[in-house]
Amino acid sequence: MDFLPQNITTYAEAYTSPESTLLHQLNRNTRARVMAPRMLSGHMQGRLLSMISCMIRPRRILEIGTYTGYSALCLAEGLTDDGQLITIDHNEELEDFARSYWRQSPFENKINFQIGLAADILPALNETFDLVFIDADKRNNSLYFDLIFDKLRPGGFILADNVLWSGKVAEPLNPSDQDTAAVLAFNQKIQDDVRVENVLLPVRDGIMVIRKL
Numbered sequence: 001m002d003f004l005p006q007n008i009t010t011y012a013e014a015y016t017s018p019e020s021t022l023l024h025q026l027n028r029n030t031r032a033r034v035m036a037p038r039m040l041s042g043h044m045q046g047r048l049l050s051m052i053s054c055m056i057r058p059r060r061i062l063e064i065g066t067y068t069g070y071s072a073l074c075l076a077e078g079l080t081d082d083g084q085l086i087t088i089d090h091n092e093e094l095e096d097f098a099r100s101y102w103r104q105s106p107f108e109n110k111i112n113f114q115i116g117l118a119a120d121i122l123p124a125l126n127e128t129f130d131l132v133f134i135d136a137d138k139r140n141n142s143l144y145f146d147l148i149f150d151k152l153r154p155g156g157f158i159l160a161d162n163v164l165w166s167g168k169v170a171e172p173l174n175p176s177d178q179d180t181a182a183v184l185a186f187n188q189k190i191q192d193d194v195r196v197e198n199v200l201l202p203v204r205d206g207i208m209v210i211r212k213l
């Protein structure tokens with residue numbers, strides 16, 4: 001869903017740095033060959049993820065929800081020389097596809113792909129993260145936030161995707177719509193949490209930017 005008029009979106013994209021050739025190919029081939037290509041962050045959001053990562057210069061990034069590896073490549077652009085990005089997905093069928101693009105990038109050796117359910121993998125991670133991107137099953141956003149909070153350094157950032165949920169968060173809630181209810185609950189939980197500061201960016205489907213105090 002576009003929240004801005006199409007001409008404004010087109011203009012904003014025209015005045016955003018272009019995707020690299022590799023990211024463009026990954027974007028295009030995901031659309032051509034993979035189910036549900038709308039899940040991919042895409043040009044504008046990808047450049048924003050890269051920009052935020054370059055501002056933070058993280059040593060450790062955690063991504064929950066790899067899909068075809070597009071956002072991992074964007075976030076990896078900001079890593080320090082000794083940095084590492086751990087990315088988790090339970091869909092092992094996408095591994096070869098994602099790796100074939102990571103291999104062509106400067107970040108192959110910095111990306112650690114872990115296959116499995118995020119809720120199983122997260123408790124075992126023995127790292128302190130500077131930046132976390134939550135972009136998997138939205139019903140578990142609150143669980144993932146709780147599981148990673150103590151692993152995030154003070155001053156570190158969490159980005160949570162799709163917090164506008166196609167605009168449904170601002171409409172009357174259908175009682176049978178558990179996905180929207182979960183996104184609403186997550187947004188409220190963050191808003192009420194005195195341990196963080198947060199800004200809901202209405203970019204694409206909404207990104208909650210959270211800073212641990």
Ligand SMILES: C[S@@+](CC[C@H](N)C(=O)[O-])C[C@H]1O[C@@H](n2cnc3c(N)ncnc32)[C@H](O)[C@@H]1O
Binds near residue numbers: 039042089090118135
């Ligand atoms: C929206 S896509 C991620 C898109 C990617 N971050 C990007 O921007 O290009 C969500 C991914 O989360 C994965 N996923 C969903 N539930 C999961 C779970 N419980 N544990 C791990 N991965 C999960 C899906 O397989 C899917 O690939």
